[in-house]
Amino acid sequence: MKKNLIIPVMGAVVLAACVIFYLNQTTDKNNKQEEISNLVFETPDFYNNELIDEKAMGEFYVVNFFASWCKPCLAEHPLLMEMKKQGIKIIGVNFRDDEENFKEWIKEHGNPFEHILRDDGTIAYEMGLIGVPETYFIVNKIIQKKIQGPLFYEDIEQYL
Amino acid sequence: MKISNNIYKLIITILIIHMSTISFAGVNELSDYYKTIRCLVCEGQSIQESDTEFAINLKEQIQKKYSSGMTVNEIDAELVKIYGEEISFNPQKNHYLLWGTPLIILFIIFIFIRNKIKFFKKT
Numbered sequence: 001m002k003k004n005l006i007i008p009v010m011g012a013v014v015l016a017a018c019v020i021f022y023l024n025q026t027t028d029k030n031n032k033q034e035e036i037s038n039l040v041f042e043t044p045d046f047y048n049n050e051l052i053d054e055k056a057m058g059e060f061y062v063v064n065f066f067a068s069w070c071k072p073c074l075a076e077h078p079l080l081m082e083m084k085k086q087g088i089k090i091i092g093v094n095f096r097d098d099e100e101n102f103k104e105w106i107k108e109h110g111n112p113f114e115h116i117l118r119d120d121g122t123i124a125y126e127m128g129l130i131g132v133p134e135t136y137f138i139v140n141k142i143i144q145k146k147i148q149g150p151l152f153y154e155d156i157e158q159y160l
Numbered sequence: 161m162k163i164s165n166n167i168y169k170l171i172i173t174i175l176i177i178h179m180s181t182i183s184f185a186g187v188n189e190l191s192d193y194y195k196t197i198r199c200l201v202c203e204g205q206s207i208q209e210s211d212t213e214f215a216i217n218l219k220e221q222i223q224k225k226y227s228s229g230m231t232v233n234e235i236d237a238e239l240v241k242i243y244g245e246e247i248s249f250n251p252q253k254n255h256y257l258l259w260g261t262p263l264i265i266l267f268i269i270f271i272f273i274r275n276k277i278k279f280f281k282k283t
Contacts, residue, residue, distance in 0.1 A: 007275070011268040018261050096213060121217035122224075128242045130200045131214050 034143045036063065036136065037126035040091060045115045052091065052115050054141075060159075061089040063136040064113070065129055067097045068105035073133040076150035080112035086160050089114040095132050096121050193232050194219060196249050197239065206249065 040063060041052050064080060066073040080090060092113030094102050099118070106116075117123065127136065130148055137145040137159070147155050191208065197218065199210035207215035218239075225235050239247050251258075 007268055007272045011265060014261070014264050014268070018257055021257060096217060121220055124217060125221040126242070129214075131212070 034128075035141050036138050036143060037123060039123045039126050040093070040117065043117045043119070043123060046094070046118050047116060052117075057089055057091070057114070060137075060139050061091060061114070062159075063091045063093060063127075063138060065093045065095045065119075065124060065127075065132045065134045067095045067132045068101040069097065070132045072150040074109065076133055076135075076152075077109050077112070079151045079153065079156060081110055083156060083160070084112040084114075088159060092116040093119050093123055095119050095124050095129070189232060190223065190226055193222070193236075197222075198247055198249055200243065200247065 041054050044051055062083065083090060090113050092111075092115070094116060096119070102118070133150055135147045135151055135155075136143050137147075145155075194208035195206045197207045199205045199207050199212055199215045199218075201212040201214045202210045205215075207218050222235055222239075225238070226232070230238075236248065245251070
């Protein structure tokens with residue numbers, strides 16, 4: 001090889017190695033199957049003050065974080081009601097909300113949830129919530145899909 | 161008597177300053193740490209600056225964990241595990257290739273220029 005080509009070739013080889021190395025890297029988050037937080041089953045239901053029976057929820061269910069102060073939560077509410085009609089079990093987690101406001105919101109708009117948990121932010125933290133509304137589709141305790149923002153029909157039609 | 165009084169006052173003053181630094185050490189450490197955590201709602205801001213519910217909740221959760229005895233490093237590791245590397249403004253330390261590649265390229269360019277200069281000097 002000509003002497004004056006050695007350094008450019010060396011540089012190209014180093015760059016190519018770096019590109020190949022990074023393209024082959026996958027993050028832990030992509031490979032790891034995340035489980036739903038145990039706090040969901042360690043927090044009592046707001047209405048009956050009992051812990052949720054994991055087995056009674058079945059293999060497939062949905063966890064939806066919402067709040068009465070959250071407008072997009074209201075926008076997706078009809079879809080949640082539709083899901084309830086179709087027999088899909090939804091655990092509602094009321095995120096950092098005033099109790100009276102939350103009760104009023106449920107009374108006014110209807111309750112699509114099988115169970116409702118009141119959360120001061122701890123469950124949200126464990127689940128990696130970014131903001132409400134946020135919906136998790138769970139199969140055998142594993143989070144299959146996470147929707148940030150309001151649900152749209154396309155997000156749920158496969159489950160209907 | 162005056163000297164011993166002054167010494168007594170000096171000791172008390174030092175003790176008070178020392179105790180005040182102890183009580184604020186935790187707050188300062190957390191406050192500095194919040195500045196390294198990205199708000200995932202307003203991604204240009206840290207959770208220290210952001211007033212989103214996400215940032216407020218995260219600060220509260222971190223405060224709880226810190227008060228329960230977790231170190232900042234342990235809390236940081238947990239946050240990265242839950243939210244991913246993007247939660248931290250400080251990149252993970254094992255990106256040696258990422259940080260080293262510009263240096264490698266600079267070194268190669270330096271060798272290249274040095275060889276060129278040597279060549280021109282010879283001619």
